[in-house]
Amino acid sequence: MVTVTMVVITSLFSSMFAIPALLGNEFQTLLAGTIPFGAVPIKIDALSAWFILVINFTMITGVIYGKSYMKPYARQRTNLTMHWLSYNLLHISLILICSVQNAMVFLISWEAMALSAFILVIFESYKADTLKAGINYLIQSHVSILFLMLGFIYVAVKTGSYDFDAIAEFSHQQPAMAGTVLFLSFFIGFAIKAGFVPFHTWLPHAHPVAPSHVSGVMSGVVIKIGIYGILRMILLINADYATIGYIILFISIISGVYGVALAIIQHNLKKLLAYHSIENIGIIGIGIGIGCIGLGTGNELMATLGFMGALLHTLNHSLFKSLLFYSAGNVYQSAHTMNVERLGGLIKKMPHTAFLFLIGALAICGLPPLNGFISEFLIYGGIYDWLFSADLISLIIITFSILGLVAIGGLAIFCFTKAFSIVFLGTNRSNPEIHTSEMSFWQLFPMYLAAALMILIGLFPSVFLNLLIKPVALFTGDIVFNPNLPQMRVFDSLQTINWVSAGFILFILAVWGIRKLVTRSKIITIEPTWGCGYTVPSSKIQYTANSFVRTYTKLAKPMLFIEKDETEITGIFPSKRHYETHPYDNIERILIDFPLKKIASIREWFVFLQNGHLQRYILYGIVFIASVIIIPVLIDSFLIILQFLNHL
Amino acid sequence: MLSLVLILIASLFFTGIIIRTKSIASGRKGPGIFQPVKDVWRLFKKGSVYSETTSFVFQIAPVVYFSSVVMAILVVPFGSTKGIISFDGDFIFFAYVLALGKFFSIISAMDTGSSFEGMGASREALYSMFAEPAFFILMGSFALLTGHTSFFEIFSTLHLGSYITYALGIMATFVLVMIAMIENSRMPIDDPKTHLELTMVHEVMILDNSGFDLGLILSTGYLKFAMYGTLITNLYIGELSMAYAIPIFFITQFAFAVSVGLIESFMARYRMSHNPQFIFALSSVSLLIFLGVLLVLGKFV
Numbered sequence: 001m002v003t004v005t006m007v008v009i010t011s012l013f014s015s016m017f018a019i020p021a022l023l024g025n026e027f028q029t030l031l032a033g034t035i036p037f038g039a040v041p042i043k044i045d046a047l048s049a050w051f052i053l054v055i056n057f058t059m060i061t062g063v064i065y066g067k068s069y070m071k072p073y074a075r076q077r078t079n080l081t082m083h084w085l086s087y088n089l090l091h092i093s094l095i096l097i098c099s100v101q102n103a104m105v106f107l108i109s110w111e112a113m114a115l116s117a118f119i120l121v122i123f124e125s126y127k128a129d130t131l132k133a134g135i136n137y138l139i140q141s142h143v144s145i146l147f148l149m150l151g152f153i154y155v156a157v158k159t160g161s162y163d164f165d166a167i168a169e170f171s172h173q174q175p176a177m178a179g180t181v182l183f184l185s186f187f188i189g190f191a192i193k194a195g196f197v198p199f200h201t202w203l204p205h206a207h208p209v210a211p212s213h214v215s216g217v218m219s220g221v222v223i224k225i226g227i228y229g230i231l232r233m234i235l236l237i238n239a240d241y242a243t244i245g246y247i248i249l250f251i252s253i254i255s256g257v258y259g260v261a262l263a264i265i266q267h268n269l270k271k272l273l274a275y276h277s278i279e280n281i282g283i284i285g286i287g288i289g290i291g292c293i294g295l296g297t298g299n300e301l302m303a304t305l306g307f308m309g310a311l312l313h314t315l316n317h318s319l320f321k322s323l324l325f326y327s328a329g330n331v332y333q334s335a336h337t338m339n340v341e342r343l344g345g346l347i348k349k350m351p352h353t354a355f356l357f358l359i360g361a362l363a364i365c366g367l368p369p370l371n372g373f374i375s376e377f378l379i380y381g382g383i384y385d386w387l388f389s390a391d392l393i394s395l396i397i398i399t400f401s402i403l404g405l406v407a408i409g410g411l412a413i414f415c416f417t418k419a420f421s422i423v424f425l426g427t428n429r430s431n432p433e434i435h436t437s438e439m440s441f442w443q444l445f446p447m448y449l450a451a452a453l454m455i456l457i458g459l460f461p462s463v464f465l466n467l468l469i470k471p472v473a474l475f476t477g478d479i480v481f482n483p484n485l486p487q488m489r490v491f492d493s494l495q496t497i498n499w500v501s502a503g504f505i506l507f508i509l510a511v512w513g514i515r516k517l518v519t520r521s522k523i524i525t526i527e528p529t530w531g532c533g534y535t536v537p538s539s540k541i542q543y544t545a546n547s548f549v550r551t552y553t554k555l556a557k558p559m560l561f562i563e564k565d566e567t568e569i570t571g572i573f574p575s576k577r578h579y580e581t582h583p584y585d586n587i588e589r590i591l592i593d594f595p596l597k598k599i600a601s602i603r604e605w606f607v608f609l610q611n612g613h614l615q616r617y618i619l620y621g622i623v624f625i626a627s628v629i630i631i632p633v634l635i636d637s638f639l640i641i642l643q644f645l646n647h648l
Numbered sequence: 649m650l651s652l653v654l655i656l657i658a659s660l661f662f663t664g665i666i667i668r669t670k671s672i673a674s675g676r677k678g679p680g681i682f683q684p685v686k687d688v689w690r691l692f693k694k695g696s697v698y699s700e701t702t703s704f705v706f707q708i709a710p711v712v713y714f715s716s717v718v719m720a721i722l723v724v725p726f727g728s729t730k731g732i733i734s735f736d737g738d739f740i741f742f743a744y745v746l747a748l749g750k751f752f753s754i755i756s757a758m759d760t761g762s763s764f765e766g767m768g769a770s771r772e773a774l775y776s777m778f779a780e781p782a783f784f785i786l787m788g789s790f791a792l793l794t795g796h797t798s799f800f801e802i803f804s805t806l807h808l809g810s811y812i813t814y815a816l817g818i819m820a821t822f823v824l825v826m827i828a829m830i831e832n833s834r835m836p837i838d839d840p841k842t843h844l845e846l847t848m849v850h851e852v853m854i855l856d857n858s859g860f861d862l863g864l865i866l867s868t869g870y871l872k873f874a875m876y877g878t879l880i881t882n883l884y885i886g887e888l889s890m891a892y893a894i895p896i897f898f899i900t901q902f903a904f905a906v907s908v909g910l911i912e913s914f915m916a917r918y919r920m921s922h923n924p925q926f927i928f929a930l931s932s933v934s935l936l937i938f939l940g941v942l943l944v945l946g947k948f949v
Contacts, residue, residue: 362748368741380737385797399938403781407777416751417758421755422758426760497741508715519860529760543766551771551774
């Protein structure tokens with residue numbers, strides 16, 4: 001209860017500054033000097049405000065959901081206290097990251113966020129997998145901090161100040177190339193957090209093992225802080241925007257396609273969702289890339305559409321991804337498994353969860369009339385606008401961007417039809433006697449809240465786009481929002497989409513009404529599913545997740561890496577056959593596991609040193625002490641001899 | 649408005665003409681061209697059988713599927729008259745709203761828990777996924793050619809002048825015809841009249857639908873055909889006056905239907921495992937169109 005109050009208070013307090021900032025009144029103050037940092041400037045501009053509001057919403061739904069989700073663990077009281085404490089800390093550090101303007105405080109908040117998220121992830125630390133994934137996350141987030149420190153310290157050494165303004169001033173004095181390099185250092189740091197391919201490998205491990213509300217919050221807002229960092233640096237650093245735009249665009253397209261391509265073959269529902277986070281970070285990145293290229297080439301409409309799409313998709317993704325993770329949490333609590341091959345038919349037991357998952361799935365596929373469509377539409381708009389001012393090279397890049405975005409959309413539909421229908425439709429695939437039931441009101445309420453906001457964005461996009469005017473204007477300048485300009489027509493399109501979406505829903509309802517009216521007096525019979533003449537259907541003859549994606553797996557084989565574990569059928573009377581597949585990440589195999597193995601093999605050369613004899617260990621100590629004394633003496637005498645020789 | 653009315657009229661006889669062509673080609677007498685419409689009407693009047701495995705998804709899916717196609721039709725223009733809805737980037741809306749309908753038809757097939765319907769659903773999901781890039785690249789090329797991003801403006805300013813543009817028009821027609829075939833699960837992707845459930849795509853997905861729902865699904869298929877026929881017609885009519893445009897429309901639709909019937913009469917369905925490759929090859933035809941547009945615009949200097 002304390003946590004809920006704390007989260008709400010933090011949210012209200014920060015929103016108090018964020019809402020005016022979003023409408024145009026920046027909040028700025030200088031915290032009086034503390035000894036290590038000097039005065040700490042705090043500034044909430046429109047960009048920070050947008051992110052703070054996004055964070056607050058998901059943190060609130062997360063805490064409400066988490067309160068009921070954690071009920072079964074009520075006996076682990078100390079563990080729970082630690083958990084909720086970290087939750088508060090995470091919230092506060094996220095907001096601090098969005099508002100401080102000093103590199104030192106920024107890094108400390110960043111560290112606080114990484115550590116508190118780590119503690120949240122390893123709630124079930126008595127499970128080996130959880131701990132392993134958690135430590136994997138911890139290490140990678142520190143690699144991220146390393147790159148950030150590198151950037152910040154470089155600037156601090158050059159200018160002697162840790163203020164963000166110093167970064168801006170510094171990069172404006174330097175040639176654009178230096179700014180680009182500086183930006184890339186920051187970009188790698190933030191990209192690890194955000195989960196861009198190839199820096200994504202912690203993400204599919206950490207999300208599935210965390211409690212569901214934590215997965216929702218991690219995927220919804222914590223990885224978005226990486227996006228915030230990238231956007232903030234674009235604002236601060238004066239670089240060759242076109243070049244960084246191309247780099248971001250390239251990485252994002254790969255992230256998007258790779259994320260969804262791997263998501264399809266996952267059997268673990270939460271892991272599937274985690275890979276979709278990578279995909280959506282890719283979509284946001286495409287938006288940012290388009291925006292940067294627009295800035296670099298002076299195409300303001302393209303920049304506006306790109307950044308607007310990226311920011312709106314940040315909000316959208318935080319909504320539908322947290323919703324989907326909460327639904328996955330409900331499934332886990334009632335069926336006690338995340339393996340989709342063992343699920344099925346949950347829609348009858350858990351109609352609310354199924355409905356909410358369906359809404360989330362439609363939104364994440366970018367289908368109208370939900371919110372995902374709006375942000376993807378903006379990004380498409382940016383790309384097609386680029387088309388008119390592009391040269392040959394850009395045209396080729398545009399073709400790939402469009403192909404990438406379309407492939408992402410198509411694969412996402414493929415993936416979510418699989419996920420939804422295998423988990424919720426058909427009949428149960430493992431144990432028909434399983435006791436599943438719908439979750440409590442307080443677990444469903446935050447989910448409905450998120451779903452309602454998603455539908456609102458889908459139906460009234462212009463309201464939310466108006467809120468985005470200020471944050472986007474930070475990047476593009478004010479002139480862009482002159483509605484009389486002819487190229488602003490794309491915003492009229494969104495007005496049209498407003499009522500088209502509403503009309504669409506009304507039309508569906510009308511057809512539904514006619515259907516009801518016509519079939520009212522007709523004879524309705526309930527029969528078993530048509531089995532083409534086969535009369536003893538069982539749940540085993542249903543299509544499974546693996547069979548649903550089999551054609552795809554065969555086609556995409558060169559890209560994927562699937563471990564197979566199977567036994568052949570032997571004997572005259574066929575015995576039980578065993579067949580297991582474990583999808584694995586190819587990039588992780590090449591980029592993380594392979595070097596690790598190499599390092600481990602080098603380490604093995606020195607194994608003989610650790611042999612368990614106390615005498616030897618004492619000997620090492622003596623050798624060390626002796627060398628500490630002798631080596632300087634030797635060097636000194638060597639130098640003396642050298643001097644002597646020189647004098648000759 | 650005009651396009652909606654025309655599409656509705658065309659959808660009445662389109663499938664009938666296909667069936668008629670097939671029966672003539674195989675030397676049968678065959679049903680009249682309004683038989684499909686009569687079938688739908690009969691289905692509307694029938695009761696339904698629902699599988700005990702199904703949920704509300706199965707009931708709402710045909711409605712959403714139908715509505716999504718109607719919504720897509722609303723953005724299709726006709727020559728110099730706008731569709732009912734027209735805005736910049738409406739072809740993105742067109743593709744995504746069709747995808748919504750497909751999403752529902754896939755999950756409704758999976759809702760029955762049948763082994764056959766899952767098979768169809770899986771194939772449909774994969775094929776439509778592969779067909780989408782072709783459409784987007786095609787529209788992107790035309791957007792580049794005309795400088796506009798809405799169906800109406802693209803088609804009304806599209807002038808086929810030089811030889812290259814005629815080649816483009818022919819290739820675009822090919823791509824659109826093939827997309828229509830994939831979307832409607834026709835030959836050479838899928839054989840709607842096959843006798844074996846294992847080899848079907850779309851037909852197997854609707855095995856459990858009956859009565860009103862089946863009627864809706866069938867009529868959606870007719871509408872879809874007419875819709876793609878209209879898109880193809882739009883490639884050619886441009887600013888022509890209605891006196892020419894409307895006859896051209898009906899001739900194109902007729903020719904489209906007859907060619908579908910002929911393809912189905914004289915071609916065998918591709919092997920299932922070759923389908924993805926074939927569909928993906930469409931994207932390369934689209935890319936050819938894109939290169940052609942670059943040629944026309946002189947971007948290769």
